[in-house]
Amino acid sequence: MRIFVAGGTGVVGRPLVRALVSHGHQVTASTHRADSMPVVADLGAQPVVMNGLDDDAVRRAVLDSAPEVIINQVTSLAAPAHDYRSWIALTNRLRREGTAILMSAARDAGARRVIAQSASFMTEPVGAGPTDESSPLYLDGPEPLRSHARANHAAEEQVTGMPGIEGVVLRYGFLYGAGTAIGPGGDIATAVQAGEMPIAGDGAGRYPFLHVDDAVSATVQAVSRGAAGIYNVVDDEPAAQADWLPYLAELLGAPAPRRLPEEQIEERFGVQAVYYGNQLRAAGNARAKAQLALTLAYPSWRLGFKEVFAQNT
Template sequence: MTRRLFIFGLGFSGLEIAKLARADGWAVAGTCTTEDKARRLREEGIEAHRFDGTAALPTEAFGEATHIVCTIAPGVEGDPALRTCRALLGRARWLGYLSTTGVYGDHEGGWVDETTDPLPTQPRSRQRLAAEQGWREVASATGASLHILRLPGIYGPGRSTLDRVRDGTARRIDKPGQVFSRIHVEDLAASALKATERAAGTEIWNVADDLPASNADVIAYACALLGRPVPPAIPWEEAAPAMSAMARSFYSESRRVKNDKLKRELGIALRHPTYREGLKAIAAAEGAHGS
């Protein structure tokens, strides 16, 4: 039987999942926000539908989807897929939801795993936790399997520290003890596809790499790869007043995300186990393409 995947949100992460799934023989469809993008994706073999979260998709858009993944961030009005298409989600036997490790809140640099109680402090993380519960309710009502992937910062080609170093916007902010976890978009996609093989129940997976690190360390490594001078570290007290509220909110929490369950139970071998391998691969690929 053909495996059919429907992806809410064919953006940075959703397109990487779609690309990997198609290479593995899946039929793939999904949503995007503009008709122009939908047209381009259809030309590439992905049945894309414009979706802005204000109205339900037509039933036929889902086709015979066996698996559904949602990558769309919720807002103050909740998860748009749940809000408009809840009645259609029971058509699939497997549901995947891309959430955030922000639901764990601040742990002052301590480690968190899937057994850690969620204590979100940021509004966007509280919205994600509420969306997780909404997807749990759908799975419970329909008998579908649900897999929640909690993600830290996502990076990859065209969206990494290398780009910020090149355009001169990288700032090495020195906040002692501050660390972030990350995941390369290719490892995110591989983990999502691997999770589709788990057919029963509800599971939570922390999808993160092996080495939480400060942004200052990552910027320094990116500069070394590009042969650029490392910008001076800016003390947090000096940098914070000039930062946006959103940027400051990221620095208000610090945690290290364990990925033991991902590797032990899903058998994931990360292609990019740390930011070093990830940035090196991106730089090499860009060099090969003349970037």
């Protein structure tokens, strides 16, 4: 099958390209840097340089590869997260504007299916029990959460609303593993190791985690399985911040994290740190298991964290 991967050198993109090639697919993968083309070629795919916000470049890359399936993994999340608002700004544009450009190119190229990355941790912090794909997004939340939720929502509507294309949205959980913020040398792991990531209030926010390897396998499954629509792709054990943060600190041999009131967390880190740390609802994966045959190599973050940081234990 001919597959075009937009964003083929990122945390998910790189192992995804390798997995698709190993499954016998003919893969073209984009990178926004010419010096990363050999990386794509070494994975067994045809490389192409493409800025996700450049209409002409996207259209040319997609039309030239004539894909049956397009997978959108383009973000700007690999940059250091010094300030959440500015860090997320380019990814918001890629979600809103870049997705519109890519979907137009997909239609003109005659693609059958488009699979796009989104997030499972953008729901309103109200109600009890795990959220599902019908749970309302936090579209009226405080900034900068509101802009990010609205950008994700816009992208999801563009992917699932294009006539003639099977639009599949994979709402990944918080990714961990090699190359992520929760991986060796990552921003969160480094902050925890330095004792600089406190628990927000009661630490009741329930994080939906996902190992990078499971994100890849679910995405490969979505190439040929599942109806069009939205899927939460998360592990089986949503984790309260008050549970996972001390566990990670222990694995890293770091000091036990402090607990700070919400007001101090917001002042020091921003409103998003309060939302994730103390307000976020759990997310369920029943639909992905039923329709995508989601099978998790790491059903629990406890097992996954321990393996990722095995060198510290």
